[in-house]
Amino acid sequence: MSVSVIGGADGPTSIFLTENYGPSWINIFGLVIVILILLPNIMYAFKFRGVENKCKNxxxxxxxxxxxxxxxxxxxxxxxxxxxxxSSPEAFVFCFVGNTLLLTAYWIIWMLYFKKITFWKSMALAIIPTIIFLLCGITLGHYWLVLSAIVFGVGHIYVTYQNAR
Structure with a gap:
């Protein structure tokens, strides 16, 4: 394992650990984010088994x-x-801080949602993952992820709206 400095910036944000074995097929940062998004959804599936999807489209x-x-x-x-x-250490910091804040809000809203289901909580829980996927796609310059996030957002927000009203 070697240490490389990106853009010559000072501070811990400019130091990244890279493997000498070539590119990795798995993005650990992305995997952790997806797991953190899925965990409350799995808990919901167990707690509210058999909830009907009201969206008929x-x-x-x-x-x-x-x-x-x-x-x-x-x-x-x-x-x-x-x-x-x-593209820069700043893009990494923006993505990391943004995802930390969004995931924290997501988990807090899920805790509130488990206590009492409301329309605004349902919509927030549909919008936040969309923003997380968009943030990652934009800051990484991963335009296929941006496109899939937009597709997900359109579908998920619509379906959630139909189910929450």
């Missing part, structure tokens, strides 16, 4: 699922569609 349900799985896949796996990475 099959096209929007399919769009939501395509966007969801494409976004999660592209967050985790580096499949070589495009080469991407943080």
């Amino acid at each position: 099959k096209v929007m349900n399919i769009i939501e699922q395509i966007g969801r799985y494409a976004s999660m896949f592209l967050m985790i796996f580096n499949i070589g569609l495009t080469e991407f990475g943080f």
